[in-house]
Amino acid sequence: MLLRIFLFLACMALVVLGAEDFYKLLGIKKDASEREIKKAYRKLSKTYHPDKNPGDSTAHDKFVAVAEAYEVLIDEETRRIYDQYGHDGIEQHKRGGGQRGQHHDPFDLFSRFFGGSGHFGHGGGGQRQGPNMEVRVAVPLRDFYNGRSTEFTIEKQAICSACEGTGSEDGHVETCNQCGGRGARIQRQQLAPGLFQQVQVACDKCAGKGKIIKKPCPVCGGSRVVREPETHELHVEKGMPKGVQITYENEADESPDYVAGNLIVHLVETEPALGTLEHERTDGTFFRRRGKDLFWREVLSLREAWMGDWTRNITHLDGHIVQLSRKRGEVVQPNTIEILKDEGMPIWYQHLPEGTHDELFGELHVEYVVVLPDQMDKPMEKDFWGVWEKYRKKQGVQLDKENGRPEGPIPMPSGVHDEL
Numbered sequence: 001m002l003l004r005i006f007l008f009l010a011c012m013a014l015v016v017l018g019a020e021d022f023y024k025l026l027g028i029k030k031d032a033s034e035r036e037i038k039k040a041y042r043k044l045s046k047t048y049h050p051d052k053n054p055g056d057s058t059a060h061d062k063f064v065a066v067a068e069a070y071e072v073l074i075d076e077e078t079r080r081i082y083d084q085y086g087h088d089g090i091e092q093h094k095r096g097g098g099q100r101g102q103h104h105d106p107f108d109l110f111s112r113f114f115g116g117s118g119h120f121g122h123g124g125g126g127q128r129q130g131p132n133m134e135v136r137v138a139v140p141l142r143d144f145y146n147g148r149s150t151e152f153t154i155e156k157q158a159i160c161s162a163c164e165g166t167g168s169e170d171g172h173v174e175t176c177n178q179c180g181g182r183g184a185r186i187q188r189q190q191l192a193p194g195l196f197q198q199v200q201v202a203c204d205k206c207a208g209k210g211k212i213i214k215k216p217c218p219v220c221g222g223s224r225v226v227r228e229p230e231t232h233e234l235h236v237e238k239g240m241p242k243g244v245q246i247t248y249e250n251e252a253d254e255s256p257d258y259v260a261g262n263l264i265v266h267l268v269e270t271e272p273a274l275g276t277l278e279h280e281r282t283d284g285t286f287f288r289r290r291g292k293d294l295f296w297r298e299v300l301s302l303r304e305a306w307m308g309d310w311t312r313n314i315t316h317l318d319g320h321i322v323q324l325s326r327k328r329g330e331v332v333q334p335n336t337i338e339i340l341k342d343e344g345m346p347i348w349y350q351h352l353p354e355g356t357h358d359e360l361f362g363e364l365h366v367e368y369v370v371v372l373p374d375q376m377d378k379p380m381e382k383d384f385w386g387v388w389e390k391y392r393k394k395q396g397v398q399l400d401k402e403n404g405r406p407e408g409p410i411p412m413p414s415g416v417h418d419e420l
């Protein structure tokens with residue numbers, strides 16, 4: 001008897017273990033919105049799809065479970081039952097003939113999201129895959145430096161959720177009886193007496209579709225698809241190269257006729273501009289990037305370039321300060337480039353040498369530009385002139401002479417033709 005009770009308990013435990021919490025399964029919170037539920041389903045159903053995990057029964061079970069969790073949580077009534085009574089409540093609801101608790105085939109559900117017959121174009125199924133979609137997304141250099149998770153929204157063609165891609169309000173779709181569903185019929189044309197030609201023409205009854213819908217879906221007007229905005233997460237990784245391509249599998253335009261192609265994002269850099277927030281107003285905003293290195297121009301006055309004794313605090317893209325300075329007497333020639341190690345871009349993890357786990361950085365190249373004063377007030381000009389005159393006579397250098405230049409013009413020989 002005791003053993004029986006034990007076995008019974010063990011079975012109960014198995015049942016409980018077998019049915020994973022729907023929210024946990026989808027990785028969402030209890031108060032997740034409809035949008036979040038859909039997003040979770042989109043992501044997980046692609047991950048666990050049997051076409052992507054051939055022979056993996058755990059993935060297959062997950063794929064089925066994710067579909068079940070989605071269907072329960074997306075429906076207000078069943079979600080309420082689940083929240084209150086859990087899996088048992090849902091089972092009872094199903095047994096009680098609760099219409100809306102009915103499960104779709106998980107592949108059907110998948111095809112309502114991604115089109116086609118619920119299989120991927122590649123791998124199994126041999127299903128046609130739709131065209132890829134390419135978009136450019138621009139983020140500031142700051143995001144390439146610091147890394148950032150953000151979102152972007154595109155408009156795309158999506159399967160109409162009102163009619164689940166049938167185009168029919170009541171779900172009824174009839175095969176056209178005139179063309180037998182082929183969408184075309186063969187017509188015989190007489191070209192000359194006794195000479196006929198067969199041509200294929202689109203069926204006029206179904207306009208070449210092969211199907212007839214008596215009550216078109218009011219949302220999509222029977223076209224089975226709608227245009228709608230979709231928001232995607234974008235993870236800009238530290239040091240990602242400009243123009244890097246990020247692929248979102250099966251997120252291009254959807255159609256019931258094919259599996260959605262891939263959405264390909266080309267990540268580019270925005271024109272530098274100061275933002276309104278403090279962290280968007282750094283000097284680094286105007287760094288220029290070439291590969292893993294950054295470039296910056298620093299302006300020095302004549303006095304600074306010549307006499308030294310100056311300090312500059314440059315705010316880098318993450319707000320840290322890069323200090324440049326010269327002591328008194330240290331000269332900086334115009335257009336000198338100073339190279340600061342490890343102040344360039346972080347090196348993208350995919351470009352790190354194998355076995356490296358530390359963060360590595362490129363260089364910051366600082367070019368010094370020297371500006372001379374346009375104007376001086378009279379007394380100042382006089383003072384400087386006096387100083388110059390004094391030292392010019394003592395140890396001045398005449399560059400013309402040093403370079404071996406003549407003092408006057410050199411006459412050119414004229415009118416003489418050398419014989420070759």
Ligand SMILES: [Zn+2]
Nearest residue numbers: 160163217220
């Ligand atoms: Zn529709």
Ligand SMILES: [Zn+2]
Nearest residue numbers: 176179203206
């Ligand atoms: Zn027809």
